[in-house]
């Protein structure tokens with residue numbers, strides 16, 4: 001029976017309030033939680049095991065254990081296979097807690113007798129199920145070195161620990177999904193560059209920052225010359241490869257703080273913070289030269305491209321679209337002047 005039940009639930013509530021805090025790692029959250037379980041239930045160790053694959057729950061992987069020193073994972077995580085412990089896996093998949101008072105004789109846990117219980121001096125086990133979308137996803141294992149009768153309070157407490165794990169796993173999955181969605185919303189999937197939406201968002205932020213500090217802010221627009229011929233001559237796949245490598249060449253030539261975005265097709269924009277039009281012209285000329293001399297390796301052989309540039313200093317008291325339109329116009333002028341050149345607004 002649990003002593004000081006209200007203190008215990010208070011501590012558990014404090015821990016579960018950290019479920020939404022994804023600034024710490026999943027690992028350190030689990031270890032804090034398991035330490036609480038170990039102290040409260042007075043057991044030798046508590047560990048968490050998760051199924052590797054929910055569609056095929058044939059392997060459990062040990063992802064946290066109060067025996068592990070510090071908060072680092074061992075190089076090789078211990079695993080359990082269904083074929084070796086069928087009764088145990090079946091019990092977990094039923095979703096019910098395993099209160100094996102005497103683990104060596106309990107039919108759900110006696111399979112561990114020779115390889116685990118005896119070598120580790122484990123006499124009793126209390127295992128509670130972690131769920132994901134209502135399906136068993138893993139287990140919290142509490143192990144003790146004396147046979148004991150698990151009281152219903154203790155089982156309820158261990159189930160609360162498993163529920164904390166379930167919710168933290170859900171939060172982790174939601175955060176992963178959210179960062180994937182953000183990536184999809186703001187990234188061009190082909191080149192990995194930011195997309196038009198990101199450009200417009202960050203331009204707005206840069207405009208107000210530059211207006212406040214009265215720093216110069218420029219942009220350049222660049223458009224690959226005769227790109228249609230690359231598609232026509234080598235095929236669309238090679239065209240895609242050229243776009244990817246073209247983006248890499250540009251990113252490697254530009255400064256880290258310069259933000260390069262793909263507007264669409266073979267048209268790109270680079271935001272140049274704290275840069276005057278004169279410096280922007282020098283940067284554009286350097287990039288133009290770099291692109292002209294690069295040899296892009298493709299299965300169809302080496303391909304080289306050139307690019308036409310329009311460069312503008314952004315007037316922060318006008319909408320950003322003005323600077324964008326002006327740079328676009330300068331690109332047209334660069335095309336009219338024979339391509340592979342830089343034209344200022």
Ligand SMILES: Nc1nc2c(ncn2[C@@H]2O[C@H](COP(=O)(O)OP(=O)(O)OP(=O)(O)O)[C@@H](O)[C@H]2O)c(=O)[nH]1
Pocket residue numbers: 190223224225226227228229231235236237238239240243264265266335339
């Ligand atoms: N492979 C590939 N091609 C694309 C992609 N997006 C646009 N394009 C192609 O890029 C080509 C752009 O052609 P145009 O706008 O005529 O321009 P251009 O051939 O580069 O000629 P100039 O700009 O006048 O030098 C079109 O054939 C588009 O189909 C893409 O994601 N992948």
